[in-house]
Amino acid sequence: MKYVVLGSLGNISKPLAQKLVDAGHSVTVISSKAVKIEQIEAFGAKAAIGSVDNVSFLAKTFAGADAVYTMVPPNFSVGNWKKYIGGIGENIAAAVKASGVKNVVNLSSVGAHMPDGCGPVSGLYFAEKALNGLDGVNVIHLRAGFFYLNFLGNISMIKNMGIIGGNYGEGTKLPLVHPEDIADAAAEEMLKLSFKGKNIRYVISDEKTTNEVAAILGKAIGKPELPWINFKDEDTLAGMLQAGLPEEIAKNYTEMGAAMRNGEMVAEYKTDRPSALGKTKLEAFAPVFAAVYAKS
Numbered sequence: 001m002k003y004v005v006l007g008s009l010g011n012i013s014k015p016l017a018q019k020l021v022d023a024g025h026s027v028t029v030i031s032s033k034a035v036k037i038e039q040i041e042a043f044g045a046k047a048a049i050g051s052v053d054n055v056s057f058l059a060k061t062f063a064g065a066d067a068v069y070t071m072v073p074p075n076f077s078v079g080n081w082k083k084y085i086g087g088i089g090e091n092i093a094a095a096v097k098a099s100g101v102k103n104v105v106n107l108s109s110v111g112a113h114m115p116d117g118c119g120p121v122s123g124l125y126f127a128e129k130a131l132n133g134l135d136g137v138n139v140i141h142l143r144a145g146f147f148y149l150n151f152l153g154n155i156s157m158i159k160n161m162g163i164i165g166g167n168y169g170e171g172t173k174l175p176l177v178h179p180e181d182i183a184d185a186a187a188e189e190m191l192k193l194s195f196k197g198k199n200i201r202y203v204i205s206d207e208k209t210t211n212e213v214a215a216i217l218g219k220a221i222g223k224p225e226l227p228w229i230n231f232k233d234e235d236t237l238a239g240m241l242q243a244g245l246p247e248e249i250a251k252n253y254t255e256m257g258a259a260m261r262n263g264e265m266v267a268e269y270k271t272d273r274p275s276a277l278g279k280t281k282l283e284a285f286a287p288v289f290a291a292v293y294a295k296s
Helices: 013-022 034-042 055-062 081-099 120-132 148-161 179-192 210-220 233-242 247-261 267-271 282-295
Strands: 002-006 026-031 046-049 067-070 103-109 138-144 164-166 173-177 198-203 206-209 228-230
Touching: 002 013, 013 026, 013 179, 026 034, 026 055, 034 046, 055 081, 067 081, 067 179, 081 120, 081 247, 103 120, 103 179, 120 138, 120 247, 138 179, 148 164, 148 282, 164 210, 173 179, 179 198, 206 210, 210 228, 210 282, 233 247
Parallel strands: 002 026, 002 067, 026 046, 067 103, 103 138, 138 198, 164 228
Antiparallel strands: 173 206
């Protein structure tokens, strides 16, 4: 089988590509950076260097693949983040159509049912819509939860203020995920290719309240009393701006947090919650968090 994986050597794409190579298949990894070629080839994959802005490049790379793994690479320098994400989704869909590929495993997010009001995830609504508009193409959207890795961004807050927090709301239960569990789900779908038509699969490793997050991560770093503090939206936005995030990115993250707080972001997830969660629980990630914390 021939597979193409978008996302270079990212936290999901690299282990996914490795799993497909280890299963004996031909794998091409798309990266925007030529310096990644050696690393990609080192584990048995092929490298294709180009941009997701280039539909012709994507179509040429996708051509002949039995399935492709798609995602929108992060870009924090754009002026309209939602529009950018939706536009890259449209590029990918156009390339899939031009290439003749019939199977797509697409990385999306909890909350992608919202065309507005969910920050960058609302951009993924339009990316999903573009892929769903392709006739004769089987698509499965992997709607992932909140990445454990995102909590690394709170290390400075913990060290400087002795707290961890966000604008998600008091006691809100967060659907969380480890990238390795997403890679496992993507590999499973690509190797089986049993999905037909347009589909959604939620990929969640764990569910924890904000207070449970604080307790687990706090214990790992020797601060068992670490409190989770719920911030107002305006304070969340101000904090991110002070930390140096571009205003467009900070506004979108604040909006996403508010959607989690009011329940709209997880509304569809709750009606289609998977019967089994991923293998990597937050407790298993906590030592990784602690190691990064110790070095910071």
